[in-house]
Amino acid sequence: MKSQQLKKILATSSSGNRLTADEGVALLEHADLLTLGEMANGxxxxxxxxxxxxxxxxxxxxYTNICVNKCTFCAFYRESGDPEAYLLSKDDIFRKIDETIAQGGTQILMQGGVHPDLGMEYFEDLFSxxxxxxxxxxxxxxxxxxxxxxxxEKVSIQDTLKRLKAAGLDSIPGAGAEILVDKVREKVSPNKIRWRQWAEVMKTAHGLGMPTTATMMFGSIESGKDIVEHLVRLRELQDDTGGFTAFIPWTYQPANTKLGGRPATAVEYLKTLALSRIMLDNFPNVxxxxxTQGAKIAQVALEFGANDFGSTMIEEN
Known part of the structure; x- marks a missing residue:
């Protein structure tokens, strides 16, 4: 990138003006780590x-690791009948919540595989x-x-969310976003919903007054352009609804996956985190x-655009 072009992008960002997708790609591919960090920290x-x-x-x-999606990047899922497959009982879930509250916990994040046998009544009964x-x-x-x-259940997304909300669902995690570009999703999660369907669920939830987060898993097979397209799509959706409370970028973990590959470096993580803060000017929290990065790099991330440290995460698989 020519220094003059970089100066122009820096001036645009520092003046509070929104960067274009092309400017975002240019920053990710050509700006050095500390320049990105300074912009994001500002x-x-x-x-x-x-x-x-x-x-x-x-x-x-x-609550379960049984999943029909069988994503190539996932080391967590098991098929029905696998000796390592499980579905937690209500008593197990209640015990975990008791332990969480005893440690000062105020929230549970419940997600699992897409279990083929769990219908609406299961979740309504569990949440209530x-x-x-x-x-x-x-x-x-x-x-x-x-x-x-x-x-x-052969019902609309809106009706599904209304019933879940009535049963006790307060908010929705942004998981399953991976990269919101279908040519990437076709390779890393070929059986999972496409980006427009992911966005439809979030937009519908926001319309019902349910806040959500948004995520991005990067470092697998996507390009810099794909990362920026993901960010722009989230930014446009947030312009429309204002329902996202936070953005969480995290790196692909290749161990024990079908997809394989190498883990992203700390530098790659910090550059992408910084760009996320710069591009997502309408997200209150990053x-x-x-x-995925360890406590030390996460501390450094607070100088690269992050203002939230997430969760103490008493348990995670």
Whole structure:
């Protein structure tokens, strides 16, 4: 990138103006790490002059690892009948919530595989039982799980979400986004919903007053252009609904997956995190991924655009 072009992009960003997709690609591919970090940190300070880092005490309860999607990047899923396949009982889930509350937890993140045998009644019964027993936020079910439920029950996404909300679902995690570009999704998650379906679930949830987060898994087979396209699509959806509370980029973990490959480096993570903060000017929060990067790099991430440290994550698979 020519220095003059970089100066122009820097001036655009520092003045609070929105960057184009082409400018985002240019930054990711040509700007050095510290330049990106300085730009992202400047935006973080403008959005959060209070200089406070937020986090939540919660637990990730993966209620099942049985999944029909069989994503090539996933080391977690098992097929029905596999000796390692499981579905947690209600008692197991209640015990985990008891332990979470005892440690000061205020939320549970519940997600799992897309289990072929679990219908609407299962989740309505589970969520309502949790709400009767506990005072806790239920942040649960990815768009992929919700879309599958709607198809299984032969009802609309809106009706599916209305019923889940009535049963106790408070908010939706942004899982399953991977890269919101279908040519990438066809290779890393060929059986999973496409990007427009993911967006449809989120837009519908926002319309019902249900907040959600958004994520991005990068470092597998996508290009820099794909990353920026993902960010622009999220930005446009947020312009439309305003329902996303936070963005969480995390790196692909290749161990024990069919897709394979190498893990992203800390530099690649920090550059992508910084670009995310710069491009997503309408997202209030960007989260550091200490789970995939470790505590030290996550601390550094707070100088590269992140203002939120996510969750203490009492449990994660």
């Amino acid at each position: 935006m973080r300070k403008r959005l959060h002059p209070e200089q406070v880092v937020t986090f939540i005490v919660d637990r990730n309860i993966n 039982a949790i709400k009767k027993r506990f005072t806790i936020q239920i942040h649960a079910l990815s768009p992929s799980e919700i879309f599958f439920l709607a198809q299984r 989260q550091a991924s200490w789970v």
